[in-house]
Amino acid sequence: MNFLARWTVDFSYYLRAxxxxxxxxxxxKNLLDNNNYPYKRYFDMMMIALIFTSVFxxxxxxxxxxxxxxxxFNDYVVSLIFLIEYLLRLWTYSDNSELVIESYEKSxxxxxxxxxxxxxxxxxxxxxxxxxxxxxxxxxLAIMPFFHQLRLLRIFILFRVFKLxxxxxxxxxxxxxxxxKKFEFVxxxxxxxxxxxxxxxxxxxxxxxxxxxxxxxLFDAFYWSIVTIFTVGYGDITPATDAGRAVAILIIxxxxxxxxxxTSIIVSAFTEKLDEIKESQHIxxxxxxxxFYLVCGYDEVSVSVxxxxxxxxxxxxxxxxxxxxxxxxxxxxxxxxxxxPAERATYHKINIDLKRQVKAVLCLRQDDVANxxxxxxxxxxxxEIKLLSILMSINNKKKLEAAGVNEIVYTQEVVGMVAKELSxxxxxxxxxxxLRSEHLGIHLEExxxxxxxxxxxxxxxxxxxxxxxxxxxxxxxxxxERFFFxxxxxxxxxxxxxxxxxxxxxxxxEFTLYLHTKKAHL
Amino acid sequence: MRPKxxxxxxxxxxxxxxxxxxxxEYDKVISYILPHTYNRLKEEEKxxxxxxxxxxxxxxxxxxxxxxxxxxxxxxDDDAENIFLTISLREVFKTSFIIxxxxxxxxxxxxxxxxxxxxxxxxxTTANIITEILEKPVITQLLHDILFEQSDLxxxxxxxxxxxxxxxxxxxxxxxxxxxxxxxxAVVDKELSTSFLFTSKGYNHxxxxxxxxxxxxxxKDIDALELEVGESYETYWRNWGR
Numbered sequence: 177m178n179f180l181a182r183w184t185v186d187f188s189y190y191l192r193a194x195x196x197x198x199x200x201x202x203x204x205k206n207l208l209d210n211n212n213y214p215y216k217r218y219f220d221m222m223m224i225a226l227i228f229t230s231v232f233x234x235x236x237x238x239x240x241x242x243x244x245x246x247x248x249f250n251d252y253v254v255s256l257i258f259l260i261e262y263l264l265r266l267w268t269y270s271d272n273s274e275l276v277i278e279s280y281e282k283s284x285x286x287x288x289x290x291x292x293x294x295x296x297x298x299x300x301x302x303x304x305x306x307x308x309x310x311x312x313x314x315x316x317l318a319i320m321p322f323f324h325q326l327r328l329l330r331i332f333i334l335f336r337v338f339k340l341x342x343x344x345x346x347x348x349x350x351x352x353x354x355x356x357k358k359f360e361f362v363x364x365x366x367x368x369x370x371x372x373x374x375x376x377x378x379x380x381x382x383x384x385x386x387x388x389x390x391x392x393x394l395f396d397a398f399y400w401s402i403v404t405i406f407t408v409g410y411g412d413i414t415p416a417t418d419a420g421r422a423v424a425i426l427i428i429x430x431x432x433x434x435x436x437x438x439t440s441i442i443v444s445a446f447t448e449k450l451d452e453i454k455e456s457q458h459i460x461x462x463x464x465x466x467x468f469y470l471v472c473g474y475d476e477v478s479v480s481v482x483x484x485x486x487x488x489x490x491x492x493x494x495x496x497x498x499x500x501x502x503x504x505x506x507x508x509x510x511x512x513x514x515x516x517p518a519e520r521a522t523y524h525k526i527n528i529d530l531k532r533q534v535k536a537v538l539c540l541r542q543d544d545v546a547n548x549x550x551x552x553x554x555x556x557x558x559x560e561i562k563l564l565s566i567l568m569s570i571n572n573k574k575k576l577e578a579a580g581v582n583e584i585v586y587t588q589e590v591v592g593m594v595a596k597e598l599s600x601x602x603x604x605x606x607x608x609x610x611l612r613s614e615h616l617g618i619h620l621e622e623x624x625x626x627x628x629x630x631x632x633x634x635x636x637x638x639x640x641x642x643x644x645x646x647x648x649x650x651x652x653x654x655x656x657e658r659f660f661f662x663x664x665x666x667x668x669x670x671x672x673x674x675x676x677x678x679x680x681x682x683x684x685x686e687f688t689l690y691l692h693t694k695k696a697h698l
Numbered sequence: 699m700r701p702k703x704x705x706x707x708x709x710x711x712x713x714x715x716x717x718x719x720x721x722x723e724y725d726k727v728i729s730y731i732l733p734h735t736y737n738r739l740k741e742e743e744k745x746x747x748x749x750x751x752x753x754x755x756x757x758x759x760x761x762x763x764x765x766x767x768x769x770x771x772x773x774x775d776d777d778a779e780n781i782f783l784t785i786s787l788r789e790v791f792k793t794s795f796i797i798x799x800x801x802x803x804x805x806x807x808x809x810x811x812x813x814x815x816x817x818x819x820x821x822x823t824t825a826n827i828i829t830e831i832l833e834k835p836v837i838t839q840l841l842h843d844i845l846f847e848q849s850d851l852x853x854x855x856x857x858x859x860x861x862x863x864x865x866x867x868x869x870x871x872x873x874x875x876x877x878x879x880x881x882x883x884a885v886v887d888k889e890l891s892t893s894f895l896f897t898s899k900g901y902n903h904x905x906x907x908x909x910x911x912x913x914x915x916x917x918k919d920i921d922a923l924e925l926e927v928g929e930s931y932e933t934y935w936r937n938w939g940r
Contacts, residue, residue, distance in 0.1 A: 469832065476801075480825030488833055536832055564831060566824065570711070583831050587824045591799065592715030593846050594818055598797055599704065599723060599769055603855040607884045607894055607912040608841060612826060618896045620841075622834050647881060647897065649914070652836045659840060661851055662875050662915070674836050678883065678896075 181292040185280045188273035205268040208261070211345070212463050212527050220343035223261070226254050227336045234334075258319045258336070265315070269306040272299050314338045345460075349453050357445045364441065368405060368434050375401045375427040382419040389416040405431040458513055463527040465491050465511075470534050472517035472550045473541030474501040477566060477587075481540060482510055490535070495522065518549040523557060530558040539565035539581070544572040548579045555580035611678070620649070621684055623675040629691045630671035637665030644687040646679040701769040701795070703728060707750070707783055708773035709735045712799055712820075716771050724769075730759075732774070752782055760790035772798040772814070777805040781812045788813030844914060853912065854920045855886075856928040860907040864927050869903045878923045880915030 191197055206213035233250045236242045276295055283290040306312055317335040341347045354361070380397035383389035390413045391397050400413045404427045415421050468491035471478050482492050482505075494505050494512040505512035515522040517539075528534065537554050539547035547565045554563060564583040565576050576584050597605045611620045625633075633639065641648055650661040652674040659676075660667070669675070677684060702725045706713050709731040720727050729747040731739070736749040750759070770787055772780045777800055784798050798814040800806045806817040830838040843849040858865060864872060874882050884894040885903050894912070895901050903909075913920060 476821055477824050477828070480802075480821050481828050484825055484829040485832070488829070490833075538828065538832075540828075562832075564828065566828075585824060585828055585831070587820060588711040588715045590823060590827055591712050591818055591820060592719040594823060595716045595771060595797060596719035596723060597845050598816055598818070599701075599720065599795075603886060603910055604853040604912050605845070608845060608853065610894055610896075611883070612830070612841070620834070620837050622836050647883070649881060650840065659836070662879060662881055664876060676837055676840060 178292065181290050181295075184276055184292055184295065185290070188276035188280075191273040192277060201268060201271075204264050208265055208268060211460065223257075224340065224343050226257060227339055230254050230336050231334070254336075255319050258315065258339075262312070262315045262319060265312070266303060266306060270299075270302045272302075275299060275302065311342065314341075349456075353445045353449045353453070354442070356449060357441050360441045364434065364437055368430075371427060371430045371434075372398070372401045372405055375405070375423055375430075378423045379415060379420055382417055382423060383415055386416050386420075389420065390414070391420075401427060404428060405434060407431045407435055455514065458511065459526050462493050462511060462513065465493065465533065467491065467533060467535055468493050470495065470517075470537045472496075472537060472539050473546065474498075474505045474512065475540060475542045477542070478538075478540040479508070481538065486510075518546065518553050520553050520557060530554070530561050534561060536562035536564055539563065542566075542568060544568045544576070547581075548572070548575050551576065551579035551581050617680055618678065619681050619684060620676065620678050622652075623677055623684075623688060623691075625669055625671060625673040625675055625691075627671055630669070632694045633691065634668060635665065636663050636667045636669060639687075640690070644679065644683045644690070646677050646683065646687050649676040649678055651675055702726070702767045703763065704769050704771065705730065705763070706771045706773060707787075708732075708771075708775070709747075710773065710775055713771070713773040716773060752779060752786070756786050756790045763791075765791040765794045768794050770794055770796045772796065774799075777801050777808075781805070781808055784809055784812040784814050850916045851914065852917060852920060853914050854924070856911045856913060856920075856924050858905055858907050858909050858911065858927055859929045862907065862927040864905055865907050867905055869897065869901070869905055871902075874913075878915070879919040880913045880923055882911050882913050884912040886910040886912070 207216055207219050210216060230250055233242055233246050237247075275298060279295050279298065280290050307316075314335055318339050320335070341351060376394065376397040379391055379400060380394050383391040383397070384393075391400060396413060400415075403410055403413075404424060407428075415424050469485055471482055471492055471494045474494050474496040478494065482494065485492050492510065494502070494510055495515050495517040496502050496505070496512065497514070497516040497518075499514045502512045502514040513526065515525065523530065530537075537551075539550045541547050541550070544567065547567075551563055551565055554561065559580075562583070563581045564585065565581045567573055567576060567584050567586040570586060570588070573584060573586070594605075611618060636648060636651075639646075639648070648663060650659050651663050651667065651669060652659045653670070654672050654674065655670075677687070679687070704720045704724045704727045706716055706720075706727065707730045709729060713729065717727050717729065726746060730750040731747055733749055733751060736744075736747070739747065768791070770791065772783045772787070774780045774783060780798050780800065784796060787794075787796055795815045796813065797816045797818065798809045798812075800809050800817045800819050802819055802821045806819045806822075809817045827838070830841075840851075844851050844853045869882070869885060874880055882897050884896045885905070886894060887903065887906075887909055895903050913923065915923070
């Protein structure tokens, strides 16, 4: 291996091992291309603002004197920012060090010499692929005003408007949708080009030598054909001979075809892609929710559970592989995605951090097999997340436990217990039921005794419970995992304890505020 | 009078769980099963289990039981069948307590109209439990332990006896928590027996004999309180308007 090749390989390994370099590259890659990266939004907004500033300065220059400072800003500052962006995109487009290492290791494996020039060609080819892409060409043209002070070339500023495609998602969707119909557009373009070519030549032959005709050059003929085929028809140039009018008839009829064909292609492209666009929008929305419950399966129980969780101010995301059920959930106004909750790929697709974003996963399908499968998929990705599942048949309880479900709700057993309670102590049961349903304005709430509270209060008697008409049912000591019922005045309260309190909803709020601020509000 | 027998209609998982939970509460738990399920039972499984059909003549079943001695559970699979069953049973057992399972709130209304004394809406009950487990885990565990007596804590209803020393006293004047070790969560006034007066609403209710106290506390404390102020027998559901 010659010196250059050795140096290239050594340097590539150095870059791969260099954490700050990798971090910086990842940061810029995310900033430029990762739609889920939180700071990309701000970067995009800044670039959009620069584009509009540029265009406004260009418009202002046409008939007014623009301040020299603005001109300099437009020519140098904006262009320089765009140039830096262009170079960053070129840098992050491919990972050269990885390509070198991959090629080197392949050479070692195949026992053939590692050629510096071969890898150089490969690297240049990869970068050229980016440079010749439409987006990169637009970027480059948008920088052009920086190099040219010629007035005509200032029109290149308008290329900056095309850059908006990079920063606005809806424009990206629009371009993607149209890209699907590439074949149809090419066919249409070829058809229109042939018609324009034939009609331009024909009208030129028919009219060019006629002194009454305004068509004197081939460009006049081409201009007239374009204006006529796209049904604009300014009327500044009109055929003077019968033969010329015959050509006009031909091109007008073709023009109707071209317009209707174009419209139908665009409409059908949108119709076909509409669901996909909506779905991708929903996915993007979900990945931005900070904390939510993930409901797997939209069956009867799910409807009631989701409603209750939302009523309590929670965010809920529903996943179900049945598009019909998802449509129903969406029509109810819930956030729902038509994805299989049992597939790991689903979670990669929706790009959520289970640990950080999901409060708990609820397996609510009316099918134990599906719930076990979903629970296992989730557990294989995260061992800590809270998993709750309903159980349809008692025989499958152990399987759900084995799949790592923390809370199992067996409806039949719950009903059995409720039935027993109803038969014995109906009044007491009704009282508890009224408390649970919160219909009578009295709530039973859990209040975490946090650090701020523990700095001000140490004993129950300091809480001033009578003032807020709060009943302290008990204190749950997390560390000891024990519930202390009816704690009297001298009982000590520690940070992290959970107070179980009963009282009027608004007074509970006042009481919580009091514990936080120690200012009586009554 | 507290019922001696529990009669359960249906033989699905719900009915089996109800039976399992009621066996310790009543002298006998009797099941009535639809023919297609009943015929699949082995002979030894037929003890206290009888066949019935929705089109039966209900007078025959009515003649077998004293309506004050029974509590009835309707646990058929289908809401429509449960409604039909409840109407038929109510015709025969005018005063019996009939508890019926319903899928949701909509069927709950229909079942109440059909004559059910109490409806257990399956979906809502399950949804409530799930939401509570997620949102209020400590309270869920506490209520579960209290309601289903899985700890020393329990909930009880105590009817104030005549001439009890708390008769005519104001609710808030009694140191329930310090003196008796119990928490009074609600009171049912004997004159307004259809709604709760929650103590934390702040009403300083004047207690009368016949009022029902709903209290939470340890077994021994509740027993002591009951002995001191309560009537000899636990208040039964019939005193409680629906």
